[in-house]
Amino acid sequence: MRRWWIAISSVLPVLLLTGCLAKVEINDQLFVLSLYLDKDVEKNEYTVTISSPLPNRLSNGAGSGSGQGQPFALVTESAPTIPLALNAIQRQMTRKLDFSHTRVIVIGNRLARAGLEDLFNWTLRERALDYSTFVMISPQDARSASELTPVFETMPSTVLKRFAVQNNVMGTTLKDCLSGYMAGTGYAMNQLSITEKPVSSQSKTEKWAGVDGIGLFDSTRLKSVLNIQQTRVIAWAIGSRKTPIYRPVYSVLWDGGRSKASVLFTHSESSKTISMTSSGPLVTIKLRGTADVLSLKDDKRREPTESNTYIIKELNDQIGGHLREALTISQENGADILKIGQLLNARYPDVWQELKQDWAGNYKNQVEFQIKLKLDIRNTDMQTG
Amino acid sequence: MDTSNTLFQELKNYLSCNDDVTYFPVQVQDVECTFIYIRSIVDIVMLQEKIIRPLLLLNEPGTRPFMEVIHSDTLFPWPMKDEKDPLTAAEAITAGSAVLIVNSLPSCMIFTIPKYQKRTVQESQNEQVVIGPRESFIEDVDVNLSLLRHKIRHPELKVVRYQIGRYTKTPLYVVYLEGLCDKKLLQVLDRQFKNIDVDGVLGVSFISEQFKITRKTSFPQFQYTERPDSVASAVLEGRVGILLEGTPSAQIVPTTLFSLLQSSEDYYQSFIYASWIRMVRFVFALVSVLLPALYVSISTFQPEIIPTDLLLTIAAARENIPFTALVEALLMELTFEALREAGTRIPKPVGQTISIIGAIVIGQAAVSAGVVSAPMVIVVSITGIAAFIVPHYELGLSLRLLRFALLILGGTMGLIGVLAATFIIYSRLCSLNTFGTPYMQPFAPIVFSEWRDMLFRAPSYMMTRRPYAFHAKNKRRLRKK
Numbered sequence: 001m002r003r004w005w006i007a008i009s010s011v012l013p014v015l016l017l018t019g020c021l022a023k024v025e026i027n028d029q030l031f032v033l034s035l036y037l038d039k040d041v042e043k044n045e046y047t048v049t050i051s052s053p054l055p056n057r058l059s060n061g062a063g064s065g066s067g068q069g070q071p072f073a074l075v076t077e078s079a080p081t082i083p084l085a086l087n088a089i090q091r092q093m094t095r096k097l098d099f100s101h102t103r104v105i106v107i108g109n110r111l112a113r114a115g116l117e118d119l120f121n122w123t124l125r126e127r128a129l130d131y132s133t134f135v136m137i138s139p140q141d142a143r144s145a146s147e148l149t150p151v152f153e154t155m156p157s158t159v160l161k162r163f164a165v166q167n168n169v170m171g172t173t174l175k176d177c178l179s180g181y182m183a184g185t186g187y188a189m190n191q192l193s194i195t196e197k198p199v200s201s202q203s204k205t206e207k208w209a210g211v212d213g214i215g216l217f218d219s220t221r222l223k224s225v226l227n228i229q230q231t232r233v234i235a236w237a238i239g240s241r242k243t244p245i246y247r248p249v250y251s252v253l254w255d256g257g258r259s260k261a262s263v264l265f266t267h268s269e270s271s272k273t274i275s276m277t278s279s280g281p282l283v284t285i286k287l288r289g290t291a292d293v294l295s296l297k298d299d300k301r302r303e304p305t306e307s308n309t310y311i312i313k314e315l316n317d318q319i320g321g322h323l324r325e326a327l328t329i330s331q332e333n334g335a336d337i338l339k340i341g342q343l344l345n346a347r348y349p350d351v352w353q354e355l356k357q358d359w360a361g362n363y364k365n366q367v368e369f370q371i372k373l374k375l376d377i378r379n380t381d382m383q384t385g
Numbered sequence: 386m387d388t389s390n391t392l393f394q395e396l397k398n399y400l401s402c403n404d405d406v407t408y409f410p411v412q413v414q415d416v417e418c419t420f421i422y423i424r425s426i427v428d429i430v431m432l433q434e435k436i437i438r439p440l441l442l443l444n445e446p447g448t449r450p451f452m453e454v455i456h457s458d459t460l461f462p463w464p465m466k467d468e469k470d471p472l473t474a475a476e477a478i479t480a481g482s483a484v485l486i487v488n489s490l491p492s493c494m495i496f497t498i499p500k501y502q503k504r505t506v507q508e509s510q511n512e513q514v515v516i517g518p519r520e521s522f523i524e525d526v527d528v529n530l531s532l533l534r535h536k537i538r539h540p541e542l543k544v545v546r547y548q549i550g551r552y553t554k555t556p557l558y559v560v561y562l563e564g565l566c567d568k569k570l571l572q573v574l575d576r577q578f579k580n581i582d583v584d585g586v587l588g589v590s591f592i593s594e595q596f597k598i599t600r601k602t603s604f605p606q607f608q609y610t611e612r613p614d615s616v617a618s619a620v621l622e623g624r625v626g627i628l629l630e631g632t633p634s635a636q637i638v639p640t641t642l643f644s645l646l647q648s649s650e651d652y653y654q655s656f657i658y659a660s661w662i663r664m665v666r667f668v669f670a671l672v673s674v675l676l677p678a679l680y681v682s683i684s685t686f687q688p689e690i691i692p693t694d695l696l697l698t699i700a701a702a703r704e705n706i707p708f709t710a711l712v713e714a715l716l717m718e719l720t721f722e723a724l725r726e727a728g729t730r731i732p733k734p735v736g737q738t739i740s741i742i743g744a745i746v747i748g749q750a751a752v753s754a755g756v757v758s759a760p761m762v763i764v765v766s767i768t769g770i771a772a773f774i775v776p777h778y779e780l781g782l783s784l785r786l787l788r789f790a791l792l793i794l795g796g797t798m799g800l801i802g803v804l805a806a807t808f809i810i811y812s813r814l815c816s817l818n819t820f821g822t823p824y825m826q827p828f829a830p831i832v833f834s835e836w837r838d839m840l841f842r843a844p845s846y847m848m849t850r851r852p853y854a855f856h857a858k859n860k861r862r863l864r865k866k
Contacts, residue, residue: 011805023685023799025710027703031688031696058701100689101696128689 027055030095033072034157036142037082037119038108046111046118048085049076049143050097051157058154072155074146082122099128104160105135105174106192108142112215112222120181120220123174131175134164136190137215137222144194149206151199159209163190169211170235181219184359185341186330188214188234191225216335218360223333230326233319237285237338239270249294252314258299261311263291263377274343276351280366283340287319288374308377316373327369334360340367392471392493393486396421399475406478413443414451422483428500432483435463436496440485455487466495480554501525506532511778512612517653521611526556526630529613533560533626536617545571547578549592549629553585557592560616560626560635567856570625570639570820589632603786605779606819608637608645615649623857639822641854642814643839645777646670651842660841666774667840673771674784677718678795678803680764681710686799702758711796713757717765718792720747722785725769826854 036049057071075092079085090097107116123129138145146156153159164171172189180187193212196205214231216224226234232248251262267290275282298307330337341359345352355362400406400421409420418440422432439461443451454460456467465485468474469492474484481499506528509521522529530544541563549555559574581595593607607627610616611634616626619637627636637644646666651659684703688696706713724743748766751757768788775781787810794802817824827835832853837843849864851857 011809023797025703026684026688026696026700027706029688031693031700033693053697053700055697055700055704058697098688101693103693130689 024096024098028095029098030093031098031101033101033155034104034106034146034160035099035102036106036108036138036146037111038142039111039114040078041110041114045078045080046082046085047076047078047108047141047143048082048089049074049146050086050089051146051155053155072157074143076143082118099126100130102129102133104157104164105133106142106145106160107135107137109137109139109222111142112137112217115220116177116181116217117220120178124178129174131173131178133174134161135172135174135177136160136164136192136211138192138194140194144207145192145209147207148194148209149199151206156209160192163192163209163211169231170214170238177217179342180217180336180339183339183342183345184219184356185339185363186216186218186334186336186360187339188216188226188238188335188337191215214337216330216333216337218333218335223335224329226326226329229322230329233287233322234326234330234337236268236287236289236319237270237272237323250291250315250318252311252318254310254314255299259297259307259310261296261298261307262294263311263315264294265289265291266378272338272340272343274340274347276348277368280362280368281340281344281348281351282368282370283338283343284370284372285323285338286372286374287323290376290378291315292379293377311377312375315375319375320371320373323371324369331364331367334364336360336363390486390488392469392474392491393419393488395471396474396478396484396486396493399471400478409437411437411440413440414448416451417488419486419488420483421478421486423478423481426481426499426501427483428498431463431498431500432496436461436483436485436498452489455490461496463496463498466497467492468495469493476554503528509612512610512615512649512776514648514650514653517649518612518614520613522613522628522633522635524631524633526558526628529628529633529635530558530560532613533616533620533628536613537562537620542620545575549578549581550583550585553587555586556630557586558628560620560628562620562623565621565623565851565857565859566625567623567821567858570856573820574625574627574638586629587631589627589629589634589636592627592629593636602813602817603783604642604814604817604824605645605777605783606638606640606817606824608640608777609634609779610637611635612649618649618652619644621862622851623855639820639855640824641819641822641826642780642824643826643828645780646775647838648776652845656842656844663841666776669771669774670784673768673775673781674788674791675803675807676768676771677714677764677788678791678806679800680761681714681792682795682799682803685710685796699758699760702760705755706758707756709796710761711792713761714765714792714796715789717751717757717761718768718789721765721769821856822854827852 030052032050032052034051036051038047038049039045040047051072051074053072054070057069075089077085077088079088086097105119107119111119145160148156148159150156150159153162163169168190170188170190172187177187177189190211191213193210195208195210197208198204199206199208213225213228214234215222216226236248247265248268249262249264251260253260269288271286273284273286275284293308293311296304296307302310336359340363341352341356344355355366403423405423405425407420407422407424409422411418411420420432420437442448443454468477468484474493474495477495477497478484481497481501483496483498485494485496487493503525504523506520506523508519512521513519520532522532534542539562543561543563545559547557547559549557557578559571559578561571577595578592581592583591586592589609596606608619616635616637620626624640625638627638647663648666651663654662683690684699691699703710708716724740724747728740728743748762752759752762772781772785775784791803791806794806798805815823815825815829823830826832827839834850835852835854838848838852846863849862850860851862853860
């Protein structure tokens with residue numbers, strides 16, 4: 001009997017102290033699938049919109065509304081801080097807000113430019129929020145992204161999540177942003193494009209979302225936005241193009257525009273190395289890629305292998321040029337999106353200790369880039385024109 | 386019969402009020418004799434051919450005097466035993482013997498010619514196999530011994546008889562292979578069987594419950610089987626088989642958890658398929674204990690570890706369900722237990738109806754009425770099926786019982802509760818010891834060489850040694866030439 005008491009008295013505290021008996025049934029919770037954050041800079045007020053599924057409209061969990069209305073709800077509240085806004089939303093809810101399934105945070109353009117410290121402070125303390133949550137910016141208000149029409153998916157949050165999961169351009173997570181924020185370097189994230197176009201019906205237009213660039217951040221603020229050409233090559237350099245859902249297609253011209261070809265990169269990888277020179281850190285970025293020729297028109301009807309040398313030369317010029325432009329923009333804005341600071345810290349910690357105080361300035365003035373490209377054409381296609 | 390024969394009178398007293406006892410008087414050369422027997426339990430043909438007929442032949446002219454030949458071994462072509470004690474004679478009669486009382490003699494002769502009603506050897510009902518022998522034990526222990534002797538034809542196969550029960554006088558046989566079996570185990574069994582003093586034994590489980598080790602755990606310490614080949618295989622490993630008259634299954638000791646999870650089929654099929662199916666069995670044995678507890682604990686305490694899409698499916702299904710997940714699971718599990726029990730007890734002709742009502746009507750109606758959610762029906766069904774994949778029936782019962790404990794802990798304390806309970810069960814399993822054999826061997830203690838016949842089955846040519854767990858003296862099972 002004594003042994004039983006010892007066993008019970010040693011096991012029971014463990015069970016009780018670890019949050020046992022704190023149960024909430026699934027249908028007593030409101031799972032927030034995506035968060036949309038905006039900031040009114042004049043009023044210094046945050047506007048938080050949550051997107052949550054409505055299980056009662058998900059017919060057996062599979063349907064998309066099936067005529068009973070949208071299977072999700074959007075609730076918006078404004079308050080001086082993010083937790084207060086969420087608290088205001090919670091007050092109106094019959095169920096407990098749960099962030100454990102939040103997969104996307106969309107940040108409005110004005111908030112991004114004003115700085116994300118408050119967001120990071122909140123995310124670091126909200127235990128339920130997963131650091132693998134994807135983060136992206138909206139060109140306008142974040143709320144406008146929440147109103148997109150989910151044509152192929154059930155909910156807008158699913159559309160946005162799949163943009164990131166499928167690596168359409170980049171899959172920046174909260175963890176990537178926090179590591180850049182904590183280390184004082186920078187990060188980049190997808191910028192959505194919100195347009196109106198007829199999609200599911202010809203008669204009316206619907207809000208349609210896509211990704212049309214990436215926003216460059218220093219440790220907290222949005223500094224600049226890259227165009228799609230620069231975005232593609234930066235995504236390549238960051239090494240986030242691993243899944244094949246989106247593969248870049250390049251078009252090149254030579255012979256004064258009379259010969260042309262389109263190629264699809266089926267394989268791409270990158271590496272970054274850092275070394276110290278007398279003028280400062282030298283970063284070598286190597287991009288390797290293998291492409292298939294999709295179409296080819298050679299004005300002089302050269303052999304395919306000979307045409308390929310022209311294609312590769314043009315590709316080198318184009319990709320190298322875009323990368324150089326993108327790096328220049330990032331340096332001008334002090335946005336270390338390739339996380340060179342962390343590379344420097346790992347390789348030359350003493351140098352990092354010296355430079356990290358004003359890393360944005362040092363990144364702009366001291367870091368030099370060297371670009372090496374190794375591009376191959378896999379097939380020697382027949383001429384198509 | 387002369388009423389002065391005291392033995393006859395006393396015997397008659399013992400057998401009074403037994404209207405099925407036959408007193409058959411015979412006169413041999415002016416000597417009055419009486420056969421006493423119970424017609425329903427003796428072999429009448431044997432009685433007439435081997436005993437009464439030779440006796441009547443003495444009435445023919447020229448034969449030797451009856452009183453001279455009565456005690457000679459050549460009179461009856463059947464073994465007989467002299468007995469003076471009327472109680473012993475009465476017991477022999479009720480056990481299926483015929484007793485011959487000669488008027489002028491103070492003792493009687495007992496002829497053991499029992500013939501009980503029994504069914505023929507049939508196909509195993511509870512441990513079916515696709516390939517391999519299909520015969521199973523029946524209620525008659527002699528037939529069961531004959532089935533065993535047919536498998537192991539060696540003089541070192543020993544069969545020791547005990548008699549249990551003051552009234553039932555049930556024979557119990559301990560079967561083992563001399564030289565392979567641990568003598569200490571035999572001594573323990575011997576001591577225990579000799580100490581059992583009880584009115585009667587009608588089932589083999591009574592025997593196992595006499596041992597202290599079985600009283601503190603729900604896990605079976607004795608392995609039941611109705612297959613002679615399983616007993617033969619166990620005896621060849623150095624284990625002991627226990628057969629009891631009137632029970633169509635044998636018990637095997639000592640036993641381990643892993644031996645209870647093995648099926649005869651494993652050894653008759655290709656080792657590749659057997660290994661695969663054995664792993665499936667292990668997984669589903671775990672599923673049968675853990676799945677409802679995990680479902681309830683995760684869905685109420687840790688929904689963050691459920692993939693979002695699955696979570697939404699569950700949430701949609703649970704919408705408007707009036708019960709908490711724990712109550713829902715308990716309701717379903719109890720209903721399933723009731724259905725299973727009803728399915729076992731119900732007369733065969735209506736058995737089909739119960740299964741249809743259970744599976745379709747109750748399940749479907751409960752879901753469409755919004756009393757329980759569809760995922761819970763799936764969980765309970767999978768668990769129910771998983772419990773039946775365990776080859777040993779009693780182990781399946783034990784796992785089903787533990788499932789309820791885990792379910793309640795999972796529903797009140799979440800994953801931590803499930804993990805704590807699993808840890809306690811695991812510790813208990815590791816501390817169990819049946820007749821000197823650790824219950825979890827070869828997993829705890831670890832004996833790597835025996836892992837080839839644990840989670841998977843290695844080809845038989847690789848299993849050259851007998852399991853260490855059963856203390857067989859001669860370890861080598863297979864010699865390669």
